[in-house]
Amino acid sequence: MSPSPRASKPPAEVGADKARLRRSLRQARAALAPADRQDQSAALARAVTDHLGRTAVLPADTAPRPTIAAYLGVDPEPDTAPLLEELHRLGYGVAVPVCEPGYQLSWTAWAPGVPLQRSVRAPVLEPTGPRLAFEDLPDVALILVPALAVDRAGHRIGQGGGYYDRFLARHPLGHADAVPRLGVVYRSELLPAGDVPTEPCDQPLPGVFTADGLLEVGSLGPPV
Numbered sequence: 001m002s003p004s005p006r007a008s009k010p011p012a013e014v015g016a017d018k019a020r021l022r023r024s025l026r027q028a029r030a031a032l033a034p035a036d037r038q039d040q041s042a043a044l045a046r047a048v049t050d051h052l053g054r055t056a057v058l059p060a061d062t063a064p065r066p067t068i069a070a071y072l073g074v075d076p077e078p079d080t081a082p083l084l085e086e087l088h089r090l091g092y093g094v095a096v097p098v099c100e101p102g103y104q105l106s107w108t109a110w111a112p113g114v115p116l117q118r119s120v121r122a123p124v125l126e127p128t129g130p131r132l133a134f135e136d137l138p139d140v141a142l143i144l145v146p147a148l149a150v151d152r153a154g155h156r157i158g159q160g161g162g163y164y165d166r167f168l169a170r171h172p173l174g175h176a177d178a179v180p181r182l183g184v185v186y187r188s189e190l191l192p193a194g195d196v197p198t199e200p201c202d203q204p205l206p207g208v209f210t211a212d213g214l215l216e217v218g219s220l221g222p223p224v
């Protein structure tokens with residue numbers, strides 16, 4: 001009997017499919033005009049802060065606002081600097097990831113002007129300040145997840161380290177302690193459902209921000 005088209009592929013084949021898709025997504029991302037990237041980054045910042053304004057249960061004015069677990073976008077990723085600055089201005093705590101051995105993430109506080117250094121493990125910038133376990137961040141309201149693309153089923157493909165899959169697997173969606181997590185991509189990186197190859201360890205996202213706003217997976221349109 002021939003395998004059904006929906007039968008799961010061997011892991012090595014999925015890995016090769018992901019590597020191919022990553023290559024073409026990186027090329028397409030690098031080919032976006034800088035002005036387009038900048039416009040979309042500004043619109044992404046508005047999309048995230050609009051969403052928080054609608055959904056966050058804000059404590060009294062005197063209390064600190066919750067923490068947003070964000071990241072520092074590195075060219076040609078969406079530039080998250082305008083977003084991080086606005087979150088800080090609004091009084092949110094902002095934390096960004098630090099790459100640790102074994103593809104683990106720790107977290108460190110970000111504020112405008114904090115000293116940054118290039119990670120020894122990945123081509124990203126990280127604040128030099130004290131590192132915290134995620135569990136020690138105060139009151140995290142949202143995890144913003146970097147991605148090269150997200151499909152309309154909520155499947156994400158990232159840079160290939162598996163950092164976020166490992167991290168999110170510690171607080172899987174549906175568990176009582178799961179913190180909301182939403183992807184961040186350029187418009188062209190929101191793909192038809194099924195276009196992102198998946199492995200069992202991939203952590204799905206319940207939604208994704210583009211420059212057009214938040215798309216929740218339940219409302220991402222008909223299956224393709």
Ligand SMILES: Nc1nc2c(c(=O)[nH]1)N(C=O)[C@@H](CNc1ccc(C(=O)N[C@@H](CCC(=O)O)C(=O)O)cc1)CN2
Binds near residue numbers: 073098
């Ligand atoms: N801004 C940002 N920070 C992040 C992530 C991210 O995706 N974006 N990560 C998300 O997990 C972690 C870092 N992981 C990364 C792993 C690899 C590459 C990367 O670009 N690697 C190679 C490509 C190698 C190849 O061609 O296969 C490179 O040097 O270009 C980037 C980030 C934590 N911090």
Ligand SMILES: Nc1ncnc2c1ncn2[C@@H]1O[C@H](COP(=O)(O)OP(=O)(O)OP(=O)(O)O)[C@@H](O)[C@H]1O
Binds near residue numbers: 157161163
């Ligand atoms: N929970 C996990 N435990 C062990 N290995 C894992 C886990 N999650 C992912 N991996 C492994 O990490 C590698 C990279 O995973 P994947 O291709 O999904 O990366 P990615 O999501 O694109 O990267 P990133 O999260 O760093 O942006 C794969 O070999 C995958 O099997």
